[in-house]
Amino acid sequence: MTYAIECRGLTRTWPGNPPVEAVRGIDLVVEQGTCFGVLGPNGAGKTTTIEICEGLLAATSGEARILGLSWNSDADRIRQQIGISLQETRLSEKLTVLETLTLFRSFYHAGLDPWQAIDKVSLREKAHARIKTLSGGQKQRVAVATALVGNPRLLFLDEPTTGLDPQSRRDLWRIITEFRQAGGTVLLTTHYMDEAERLCDRVAIFDRGQILAIDTPKRLIAALGAEHVIVFAVSGDQNLPEDFGSGLPGVIGVRRESEHRCLSVREPHVAIPALLSLITQQGLQLTSLTTRQATLEDVFVHYAGRGLNDGEGGVR
Numbered sequence: 001m002t003y004a005i006e007c008r009g010l011t012r013t014w015p016g017n018p019p020v021e022a023v024r025g026i027d028l029v030v031e032q033g034t035c036f037g038v039l040g041p042n043g044a045g046k047t048t049t050i051e052i053c054e055g056l057l058a059a060t061s062g063e064a065r066i067l068g069l070s071w072n073s074d075a076d077r078i079r080q081q082i083g084i085s086l087q088e089t090r091l092s093e094k095l096t097v098l099e100t101l102t103l104f105r106s107f108y109h110a111g112l113d114p115w116q117a118i119d120k121v122s123l124r125e126k127a128h129a130r131i132k133t134l135s136g137g138q139k140q141r142v143a144v145a146t147a148l149v150g151n152p153r154l155l156f157l158d159e160p161t162t163g164l165d166p167q168s169r170r171d172l173w174r175i176i177t178e179f180r181q182a183g184g185t186v187l188l189t190t191h192y193m194d195e196a197e198r199l200c201d202r203v204a205i206f207d208r209g210q211i212l213a214i215d216t217p218k219r220l221i222a223a224l225g226a227e228h229v230i231v232f233a234v235s236g237d238q239n240l241p242e243d244f245g246s247g248l249p250g251v252i253g254v255r256r257e258s259e260h261r262c263l264s265v266r267e268p269h270v271a272i273p274a275l276l277s278l279i280t281q282q283g284l285q286l287t288s289l290t291t292r293q294a295t296l297e298d299v300f301v302h303y304a305g306r307g308l309n310d311g312e313g314g315v316r
């Protein structure tokens with residue numbers, strides 16, 4: 001079977017002093033009919049990679065083949081089969097929703113009726129409203145509709161839900177899921193790990209222009225060997241060593257998350273009593289304790305050695 005996307009040895013360097021190696025050797029394949037997520041903090045190289053796949057940027061070296069075709073020789077054939085929603089879409093503020101979709105439909109030989117695209121994103125009541133009168137979430141739905149109106153086989157979505165309210169995010173998740181259920185392929189970038197877990201069949205975790213890990217969300221989490229996280233806080237925390245709790249039975253990793261400490265554990269029922277007696281022994285006061293399932297965020301911390309929101313390269 002032909003891959004929807006096949007990247008081999010992709011690199012991209014931005015000129016400058018010093019030059020920025022935004023993408024430093026990306027290899028990945030996306031199977032048709034799947035949703036693939038590119039995850040990582042700001043500056044990881046997600047947009048650069050997706051824009052090379054979209055034919056908007058040239059790679060410095062390596063190649064991205066799309067639906068078995070090459071951008072060098074088959075650019076028009078690729079363009080007719082893909083839909084693109086950019087990280088920041090500048091739609092013409094004065095056009096109405098219907099006019100916008102009619103315009104985008106004119107770029108394709110075949111595709112949906114503009115009204116069908118409007119219905120896919122549930123904006124029929126806004127069809128005659130000008131873009132400038134729409135909310136952020138509605139504008140984002142129009143942007144996705146412009147990507148759908150050519151009836152693409154492959155949909156590219158760069159941070160489709162960043163900055164949206166929870167209801168708009170869920171609306172977009174539904175649109176993406178429906179497209180995928182109808183047999184479409186999706187490549188999306190996000191820095192929301194919950195979004196990736198919910199939508200993606202496979203994900204690649206990007207950091208500093210490289211892939212740290214690539215697999216299904218379930219397998220990435222299982223590979224940590226610690227599927228639970230104990231999150232706790234104690235009074236007088238500032239006097240404790242950084243690795244407090246690391247010697248307890250079943251504890252795989254320890255780290256701080258602002259005022260809390262996190263223990264990655266295999267068996268909470270073994271680790272929690274041991275933690276409580278350690279705290280009592282040391283005359284400390286427990287101020288909070290919860291447990292949660294490990295997430296892709298924990299996978300990122302494991303591979304990158306820092307949190308998604310921590311310092312250099314973190315999400316701002």
Ligand SMILES: Nc1ncnc2c1ncn2[C@@H]1O[C@H](COP(=O)(O)OP(=O)(O)O)[C@@H](O)[C@H]1O
Binds near residue numbers: 020041042045048049
């Ligand atoms: N047009 C550009 N000129 C120079 N550097 C750029 C340009 N676009 C992106 N970069 C740099 O490339 C790196 C990767 O950026 P980007 O691909 O946008 O990351 P992400 O989408 O993961 O946030 C960053 O260090 C960024 O500053």
Ligand SMILES: [Mg+2]
Binds near residue numbers: 046047048087158
């Ligand atoms: Mg980006």
